[in-house]
Amino acid sequence: xxxxxxxxxxxxxxxxxxxxxxxxxxxxxxxxxxxxxxxxxxxxxxxxxxxxxxxxxxxxxxxxxxxxxxxxxxxxxxxxxxxxxxxxxxxxxxxxxxxxxxxxxxxxxxxxxxxxxxxxxxxxxxxxxxxxxxxxxxxxxxxxxxxxxxxxxxxxxxxxxxxxxxxxxxxxxxxxxxxxxxxxxxxxxxxxxxxxxxxxxxxxxxxxxxxxxxxxxxxxxxxxxxxxxxxxxxxxxxxxxxxxxxxxxxxxxx
DNA sequence: ATGGCTTTATGCTAAAGA
Numbered sequence: 001x002x003x004x005x006x007x008x009x010x011x012x013x014x015x016x017x018x019x020x021x022x023x024x025x026x027x028x029x030x031x032x033x034x035x036x037x038x039x040x041x042x043x044x045x046x047x048x049x050x051x052x053x054x055x056x057x058x059x060x061x062x063x064x065x066x067x068x069x070x071x072x073x074x075x076x077x078x079x080x081x082x083x084x085x086x087x088x089x090x091x092x093x094x095x096x097x098x099x100x101x102x103x104x105x106x107x108x109x110x111x112x113x114x115x116x117x118x119x120x121x122x123x124x125x126x127x128x129x130x131x132x133x134x135x136x137x138x139x140x141x142x143x144x145x146x147x148x149x150x151x152x153x154x155x156x157x158x159x160x161x162x163x164x165x166x167x168x169x170x171x172x173x174x175x176x177x178x179x180x181x182x183x184x185x186x187x188x189x190x191x192x193x194x195x196x197x198x199x200x201x202x203x204x205x206x207x208x209x210x211x212x213x214x215x216x217x218x219x220x221x222x223x224x225x226x227x228x229x230x231x232x233x234x235x236x237x238x239x240x241x242x243x244x245x246x247x248x249x250x251x252x253x254x
Numbered sequence: 255a256t257g258g259c260t261t262t263a264t265g266c267t268a269a270a271g272a
Contacts, residue, residue: 009261009271034261036262058262059269106271108270108272146271160272198272200257212272244271
């Protein structure tokens, strides 16, 4: 089973890139973040053999999970705050595994409500994942975490020192997710630094490889035991009118 | 660098992203 995650920075603007990537890579599942609008090209993806489950809102956020295997919808909101209207969370079941597609809040600037929202969102995520662990549900959490876990995941740790993606409060809460018994799939196979999933549009960040690793797969133990590979596919970042993020792909033993 | 790019929006400037 081949599963991917990709923040596409608008599905409308990036549909052709996503279509060509699906045709070339043929994943069984693709989790997309930052739809950035209410219109979702459900029929177009169905024509490619993928059925979609999605949570969308106007202009911002939005997540979709595409699958060519049978898919059942579970949750489209992260529990813990009924007043939270942001479309950042989607749980579905495919092949007996719960797939949790997240677009974790950015959190900048750190001196206001947005950082507090990010941190409380991470607490809510931890509570949800702890429940699923207690229930014995095998799961994979994937998406744009907006978290740089460690210095080796960042081209210039000093430049990011005060940023919401790298603040110690953020990294501590990410580590608390790992402490539930989850595995950062990319780190199973690659301990080197300089492996990134996001490069800023500005200042020639992509050609200079000034990036950060913020798109992740966190796997519960029974799913980790089936993990065969995890790789960042940087190719789409080099396309014209690219998303600023690139896909991460895992393979699971059947 | 106080976002120097990119995208969306009852749009032509503002907001958000990371």
